[in-house]
Amino acid sequence: MDYGEDAKGMKAVASVLGPCPAGAVGLVAGTGLGGIAAAVADKREMATADIPGFPRSTAPSHAGALAYGTLGGRPVALLSGRLHLYEGYAPAEVAAGVRLLAGLGVKTLVLTNAAGALDPHFCAGGLMRITDHINLTGKNPLVGPNDEATGPRFPDMSKAYSPRLGEIADRTALSLGIRLERGVYAGVLGPSLETPAETRMLKLLGADAVGMSTVTEVIAARHAGMEVLAISCLTNVNLPDCMAETTLEAVIATAKQAEATLTRLLAAVIPAC
Template sequence: MYINDDVKRAAEAATVRLGPIPAGCVGLVTGTGLGGIAAALTERREIATAELPGFPRATAPGHAGVLLLGRIESRPVLMLSGRLHLYEGHAPRDVAYGVRLLAGLGVKTLVLTNAAGGLDPHFAAGGLMRVTDHINLTGRNPLLGPNDEGAGPRFPDMSRAYCRRLGALADRKALELGLRLERGVYAGVLGPCLETPAETRMLRLLGADAVGMSTVTEVIAARHLGLDVLAISCLTNLNLPDCMDETTLEAVIATAKQAEGDLTRLLTAVIPEC
């Protein structure tokens, strides 16, 4: 796997602290208020991402900024608890840094989670949605600038950004567990403002089922590197334009925590078979 010099130094530092990285690691990135799945990891070791050379500093609430190595059953997992966002002022290449680090450590399968606002009126707050596709409304792209063919193609195909095999696996495991797993399109926006009623109507007209401020930049970088991607959204609130309630970060995190148990059950069933 190609990685640039900055990511290579961070990967080397992570290996010194975490020890040898087992082959076949699944990469996992957790969203706002969803880092509790770390408790499901056995044989856990960790390092703060602030200790990795060149790793941008996370400032968003609910994001721990820790890289963990552990196992879910027999499957090794590299987990980034917390992520970077464009609204923090980071450049797109920095937002994608974590995904590139995971790839540099040998990850070929990436599982992303996020907190999102539900746009489909049939969804329920606290539910889970598997992302089937996305709409990039951030106006940003981590692949801008000169392309290194060792990393990936200049024009990566995004017609199957989310792996169908992993999606089918998640659907099957949710059914076995008795969990309702919605499917839908995720609209990635710049943030940090939450959406107005008019913006919510626009997003529905565009075909979005949920909206959030992460994930899209990471998926673009992951697909450029050839990683298989599964993304699960925790629907922390419903955006219903004709009767919108005010939403706070504290409420989003509280709902994410309530849904974390179901998300953990799903991921601990999916990841060993990824």
């Protein structure tokens, strides 16, 4: 099912939130980053559990809510929380949020996530703009019959992450004095974290950060013709020769520490998108 085109789902959203604001930017808050919602003004919110047929997020710190409002004066459609392959959902279900936003008329999508840094020069608590990705999940949301009304059978991914939006983010970060790294994101299935050998492999493949989300959503977004910007909060640094143990609680705590900086950046970037 394409949740963005499901009549019952769209009707339920309209009945609670009204029409999606014209020109709204879609925004997805990742692990430990749900507090971004607090910065959204004039907010109207509903639980995604109240959207017929919409999958429910089971991941910690993912609230499962859709809100309309403004950030930096620009209309936004915010998804607090997302779905992951490791929760047992099919790729098409993981893409449900993006397809919902596309069905609501969103053309520009900003994704955030928590990721482990692979570049030893990066710092925990820092931010990285994703310039490209490596899909190591073995999954793709476009497998199966293609709906030509949504997008082409073989969508081009040569510019999966918008150079235009990337330039805006870089320029804005510089003006705000925020260090914004740039790098390649490796998307893995999870939920287990990486071994030292896997970390070495990811670095050899050219990845600068690793996480368990985003890739499936970006593929679905590009299929639907959306322009994408993605920013990772780097919650730890994976050093394969001296790997430190980490926990989800530590990841969430670091993400929350960086949340204010990320929110400040997004509040300035989104109006310029």
